[in-house]
Amino acid sequence: MKIAKQYISTAADHLIKTNALAAQAFEEVYSSILNNVTTGSDHFILNCTCKNCNGVVPVKERCYQILEEEFGWYREKPLTYFHKDAQKGGPIDVYKEFITGHSFFRSGLEFETGNISSAHRSMNKLCVGIKKGELDLAMLMMPTKNMSFYLTDRVSNYEELEPYFLLLDEVPFVVFGFDAEEYSVDAPLLPKGKDGMSPRTIRKWQYK
Amino acid sequence: MKIAKQYISTAADHLIKTNALAAQAFEEVYSSILNNVTTGSDHFILNCTCKNCNGVVPVKERCYQILEEEFGWYREKPLTYFHKDAQKGGPIDVYKEFITGHSFFRSGLEFETGNISSAHRSMNKLCVGIKKGELDLAMLMMPTKNMSFYLTDRVSNYEELEPYFLLLDEVPFVVFGFDAEEYSVDAPLLPKGKDGMSPRTIRKWQYK
Numbered sequence: 001m002k003i004a005k006q007y008i009s010t011a012a013d014h015l016i017k018t019n020a021l022a023a024q025a026f027e028e029v030y031s032s033i034l035n036n037v038t039t040g041s042d043h044f045i046l047n048c049t050c051k052n053c054n055g056v057v058p059v060k061e062r063c064y065q066i067l068e069e070e071f072g073w074y075r076e077k078p079l080t081y082f083h084k085d086a087q088k089g090g091p092i093d094v095y096k097e098f099i100t101g102h103s104f105f106r107s108g109l110e111f112e113t114g115n116i117s118s119a120h121r122s123m124n125k126l127c128v129g130i131k132k133g134e135l136d137l138a139m140l141m142m143p144t145k146n147m148s149f150y151l152t153d154r155v156s157n158y159e160e161l162e163p164y165f166l167l168l169d170e171v172p173f174v175v176f177g178f179d180a181e182e183y184s185v186d187a188p189l190l191p192k193g194k195d196g197m198s199p200r201t202i203r204k205w206q207y208k
Numbered sequence: 209m210k211i212a213k214q215y216i217s218t219a220a221d222h223l224i225k226t227n228a229l230a231a232q233a234f235e236e237v238y239s240s241i242l243n244n245v246t247t248g249s250d251h252f253i254l255n256c257t258c259k260n261c262n263g264v265v266p267v268k269e270r271c272y273q274i275l276e277e278e279f280g281w282y283r284e285k286p287l288t289y290f291h292k293d294a295q296k297g298g299p300i301d302v303y304k305e306f307i308t309g310h311s312f313f314r315s316g317l318e319f320e321t322g323n324i325s326s327a328h329r330s331m332n333k334l335c336v337g338i339k340k341g342e343l344d345l346a347m348l349m350m351p352t353k354n355m356s357f358y359l360t361d362r363v364s365n366y367e368e369l370e371p372y373f374l375l376l377d378e379v380p381f382v383v384f385g386f387d388a389e390e391y392s393v394d395a396p397l398l399p400k401g402k403d404g405m406s407p408r409t410i411r412k413w414q415y416k
Contacts (some may be wrong), residue, residue, distance in 0.1 A: 081371070088371040117325035120332050124372050131374055163289065163296040164332050166339055 001036050001044040001059075004144045005158050005177030007165045012172040015137060021098040021105035022137050026174060028073070028096075029109055029139050032066040033178050038187060045187040046180035048150050055192035056143070056151040060111045063141065064202075067094050067109070074205040077108065079125070081132045089125045092135070095205060109139040112156055119156035123164070130171050141176040150183070152192060209244050209252040209267075212352045213366050213385030215373045220380040223345060229306040229313035230345050234382060236281070236304075237317055237347050240274040241386050246395060253395040254388035256358050263400035264351070264359040268319045271349065272410075275302050275317070282413040285316065287333075289340045297333045300343070303413060317347040320364055327364035328372070338379050349384040358391070360400060 008016070015022040036059065038045045047054055067073035077095035082088040092108040099105075108129055112119040119142065126138035140161075148157040158177030165175065216224070223230040244267065246253045255262055275281035285303035290296040300316035307313075316337055320327040327350065334346035348369075356365040366385030373383065 088368070114325070117322070117329045120328040121325045124328050124332070124375060127375055128372060160296070164336060167332060167335050 001033050001178045002181050003033055003176050004179040007175040009168045009171055009173045011170055012137060012174050015172050021103055024098060025107035025137050028067065028071040032063040033176060035066050036062045043181035045182040045184050046150055047187040047189045048183040049185050051149055052153045054151050054190035056113045056155045058190045060113055064094055068203045072096065074208060075202045077205040079129050079134050081128060092129060105136050107137045108135045111141045115154045116156040116160045119161050127171055137172045139174045141178060144177045144179045147179045209241050209386045210389050211241055211384050212387040215383040217376045217379055217381045219378055220345060220382050223380050229311055232306060233315035233345055236279040240271040241349065241384060243274050244270045251389035253390040253392050254358055255395040255397045256391040257393050259357055260361045262359050262398035264321045264363045266398045268321055272302055276411045282416060283410045285413040287337050287342050289336060289342065300337060313344050315345045316343045319349045323362045324364040324368045327369050335379055345380045347382045349386060352385045352387045355387045
């Protein structure tokens, strides 16, 4: 896929320019989006037969799989602050601790496949992780409005959340708005729900 | 009803102590909760026959009605920032401009009757109003977990959003967690949805 729109907060921009591990975290998520391509192609082709014809979960799963398998990220990292109380906030979708000789850097990413309200909750959860010192860089990835038209009904899109990014100015926060490179009625439909997902074992943080 | 729990951010606390109009806005919302009582009683008695047996909308409407009729608040104030694009964010539920000889003070209140994700969106919308200089004090009112058990299924409660209040420290923000003073199986059931609501004309900002 391609990154059609991108928000990098002032705080995140500074961090990425001055901290090699922050830059690496950013690059890895960026790569997971770019390397999410249609099987047998070098880019992502979305079926555009009609509104809402594709599921969004396979798009997310493919990016997460790249982050896990190529870059060693973990899934479902709980925030200590929530004391495992899922009612207060679920785990961070994907998470990685970058460690070098002198440095330690923690990055969390969410890809909200629910509606716009859920995207607000994801955004706030990541901000809590930053504020409580459990994350150093927060990232969110969302389809653009253009792409979301052909994905699951009511899935939140980049443009819907964009008016709220000003709340993130001082938070080290990045939002990626991705889009397909090509639209075609001949492309394979992406299954909805969990149908058609291979029963791959995900790398959960708790089994690390 | 009574105010069982209350969050006043550092910024709001300072404002309420130093600005008479901020104190007045706070007091008016406080009063609308305290004066929301069961007809024929001096306090609020909630039917507790079973889980989710009451609707939450009548609780909200009564508070808003008090704010409108006794204190001159207006309903549905759009934020200029959203350019009337409801997709970006709907209007502020209730709003008042306090004007004295030398001062001008704007306060907005939301009562989120949807699920917890929607409460995050309401919170963020009010924060945007503050950040863009369209509100001077933001308030949110929610039932406590105790009371929400007997209200519409999945309605958000104070305790669910509480872990996120730390994001509001520097924002002039108040959250009220209200509860009934009494629970009784003999109290009248509050209707769900819009059933039983009188077709009262609300004081919309746009018709001011």
